[in-house]
Amino acid sequence: MKIPFVDLHAQYMSIKAEIDDVIKRVITESAFIGGHYVQQFENDFANYLNVNYCIGCANGTDSIEILLQAHGINRGDEVIVPAHSWFSTSEAVTAVGGVPIFVDVLPNQYVINPALIEEKITPRTKAIIPVHLYGMAADMDDIISIAEKHNLIVIEDCAQAHGAMYKGRKVGTLGHSASFSFYPGKNLGAYGDAGGMVTNDSKIADFARMIARHGQKGKHNHLIEGRNSRLDGLHAAILSTKLPHLNLWNESRRSIAARYTEFLNGFPINLPEVPEERYHVYHLYVIQSDRRDLIKDQLKLMGIDTAIHYPTALPLLPAYAHRGYTSSDFPIAAYQADRILSLPIYSEMNEEQIDYLFYALDTILSKNTVP
Structure with missing residues (x-):
């Protein structure tokens, strides 16, 4: 018998009629960039998490980078990250000019060890990125307590933890903002690269959306130099179809x-x-x-x-x-x-x-x- 590591075709076959229908509708409407399918998924996912704002973007790595920028992380700022994670967690910090400061993880839990965080904090430390790795939440009570004590931003990396909970609360709702990847193999995955950012802070949401849309506040009104990081309509429609499952x-x-x-x-x-x-x-x-x-x-x-x-x-x-x-x-x-x-x-x-x-x-x- 052959057993694949993951079987995306089996998942597709389980909801084939729903997926085929929504793909057909997106193509028929030529709703490929922006539009109501993206807005629908952003609303759906925000409601699922019970947060105020969800902003779709091109991939999970972009979502971390954009949130770091939106929170004002600048060149030379230090950001605490776990020593065990996918490369995007630390790479994103460097990409915006910051310095990743690594902290060891808990044995057999694989998430950051809160007891080792404070010794890594310096006057240059601005944020902590706890990663909810493999589908399990980090110890957010201790992390939030440390962050509040030192006036640090907490950006949750939820790339592998869609629907995971910590003390009854879904991950993505515990920090100042949160990053999600919708890479195809994730618990909630698109059919290509896709990502999202969530927050309850309207200013962070507005700034993150502006960064991801070429720095625009309305079409052709470029207030800053941003980037092109959009969630495609096709992926958004597929994600909305999968979300109820x-x-x-x-x-x-x-x-x-x-x-x-x-x-x-x-x-x-x-x-x-x-x-x-x-x-x-x-x-x-x-x-x-x-x-x-x-x-x-x-x-x-x-x-x-x-x-x-x-x-x-x-x-x-x-x-x-x-x-x-x-x-x-x-x-x-x-x-x-x-x-x-x-x-x-x-x-x-x-x-x-x-x-x-x-x-x-x-x-x-x-x-x-x-x-």
């Missing part, structure tokens, strides 16, 4: 994750640690093992795709070699990067696939007693 899809992911955890408990591997107050939506199900590469290779031989998210801690990438970091500076992120493995998880996985996955894992892990 998101909660059910997330529940399916959670159910599959619970079965993974129950089955794998007792094997010599580390499983995801989920605090009780977090509603994890399992964009990824990540395990750890010292024999990660062996497990990955053997699963591949059995027709099962896996992935590594991410194989190198951010500050240890070649892009930051000039900063002179070593693995001892970020011991948890560095240690986990060599051990993590993302197993297949998507809401359309069927019983036959799950049974085969468990058979394969049992066959492999029973032979590997070293954690």
Whole structure:
């Protein structure tokens, strides 16, 4: 049996009639740039999160950059980011002239360790970007408390956490603003690159929208030099069509994750640690093992795709070699990067696939007693 890491075709087939209909309508109306489909999704997603404003943009990386600009992050300003995340989190800081300041993460949770944040704060620190990685919220109470104490902006990176919650509140509603990616493989994904920004602050919303639309306040009225970062009408229509399914899809992911955890408990591997107050939506199900590469290779031989998210801690990438970091500076992120493995998880996985996955894992892990 072949089991892909993610199966976007299976998702499409589950709502084919809805998707085909909305694509046909967008093409018939030639509603490709801007227009009511974009406005509809912005309203729909804002309502889903219960925030005042959603601004669509071209991709998740743009959404972080634009929010940093909208919050006034300038050249030389320091922004605290986790040492374990996708590259966009730190790249966006540098792109607007800021300096990413890396903080190690919590073991088996993969989110920023709040206890290590304050020691990294200097007079140049202006913001914190907590990343709700793999579908689980960061510890926002402690992060917000630190931010308020030091008068810092909090921009949530929700690229992998659509619908995730922290103490009953959806991520994206806890900081000053939040960034979302709608890359196709996300829990809520378009059929190409797409992103969004959310906030309850009208000034931030207006400024972010202006930046994303060539700095315009009304057509041909360019108040600043912005950029071209628009959510396409086709993607917006697809996202609005998918959004009503998101909660059910997330529940399916959670159910599959619970079965993974129950089955794998007792094997010599580390499983995801989920605090009780977090509603994890399992964009990824990540395990750890010292024999990660062996497990990955053997699963591949059995027709099962896996992935590594991410194989190198951010500050240890070649892009930051000039900063002179070593693995001892970020011991948890560095240690986990060599051990993590993302197993297949998507809401359309069927019983036959799950049974085969468990058979394969049992066959492999029973032979590997070293954690």
